[in-house]
Every structure is written in C-alpha cells, then in structure tokens.
Amino acid sequence: MYVGCMQIRKTALASLTVLGLVLLAILVYSNPSTFDPNAKYNSGLKDDALYFITQNHPDAAPFLINLDWKYQWGGKFSSDGWILEIVNQTNGSMIRADYSDRSGNVSIPHRIIWEGSYRNGTIYEISYVHAQ
Secondary structure, three states, X not given: OHHXXXXXXXXXXXXXXXXXXXXXXXXXXXXXXXXXXXXHHHHHHHHHHHHHHHHHOOOOHHHHOOOOOEEEOOOEEEEOOEEEEEEEEOOEEEEEEEEEOOOOOOOOOOEEEEEEEEEOOEEXXXXXXXXX
C-alpha cells in the first residue's frame, strides 16, 4: 500500500513539474522581457537612439511616428517595418535600426539603416542610409 502511495506522489510531482515548465514557456514567449535582465536598460537605450535619429535625420522622422514597439529576446525590438537591435558590450552598446516598408501599398519603397553606438551616456552615429 505504501509503495502505491509513493508512486502516485511521484507521478503527481512529475505532472506538476511538466505543467510548470509549460506555463513558464508560455510566459516567456508572451512577454520575453520578464526574464531578460537588460530589457529595461535596452528599452531606454532604444528610445534614446530613436530620438537621436529623428533629431539628426528629419527624412526618417515620418517613419517613426505612432509606433508600438514589441520587445523580443536578446535586445531586439520590432514595430511596423522596423527592427532595432542592441548588442551590449563591456565598453558600451552597438545599436542598429533597420526599416523597410512592408505596407504593401503601391508607392516608392523606403529602406533606412542606421548604425550607432552608446558609450559613456552618449549616442554616436556610425552610419546612416535612406534609400528610396
């Protein structure tokens, strides 16, 4: 009788462990910033980089209005044709913003690629291209 109870407990514990792992996977998939220690830092850095782009490249500003950014794991953000990636390094961060028109409208296509870095509280531009 005692052996049967132990087996039931082991089975129940294994089932709860599997259920817990499934729930954790769902949580991470639905909100990856929950478990990324750099998520808040990267979000602020994203905002600083976008502000830099709009201030220094007025031709890009119209493509940066009313965006709803989604955080993805590993320092990537996306919104309406934009992908912004931040790579944190020991001496600062590298930032790359890439836009390509995915509206499907018949118009002149645009492609914007901005690359920069962040060191000691300052954003530096490395390159900027706006092709149309």
